[in-house]
Amino acid sequence: xxxxxxxxxxxxxxxxxxxxxxxxxxxxxxxxxxxxxxxxxxxxxxxxxxxxxxxxxxxxxxxxxxxxxxxxxxxxx
Numbered sequence: 001x002x003x004x005x006x007x008x009x010x011x012x013x014x015x016x017x018x019x020x021x022x023x024x025x026x027x028x029x030x031x032x033x034x035x036x037x038x039x040x041x042x043x044x045x046x047x048x049x050x051x052x053x054x055x056x057x058x059x060x061x062x063x064x065x066x067x068x069x070x071x072x073x074x075x076x077x
Contacts, residue, residue, distance in 0.1 A: 030054065
């Protein structure tokens with residue numbers, strides 16, 4: 001019999017679940033931005049500026065996740 005205080009595996013998603021949620025939100029925002037571009041609601045200059053910032057932020061995120069993972073992995077040894 002399991003104890004009532006034990007968390008189920010679904011509720012212990014942790015960092016992976018958070019990163020998936022952030023990725024889903026980012027994809028949805030990019031889809032909205034692309035729809036605005038297709039419908040000519042957003043000018044091309046604004047798209048280029050936002051796309052550059054999104055790529056830079058994604059790069060920062062990837063490097064951050066890599067470094068945090070390396071530090072956590074180093075701490076477990």
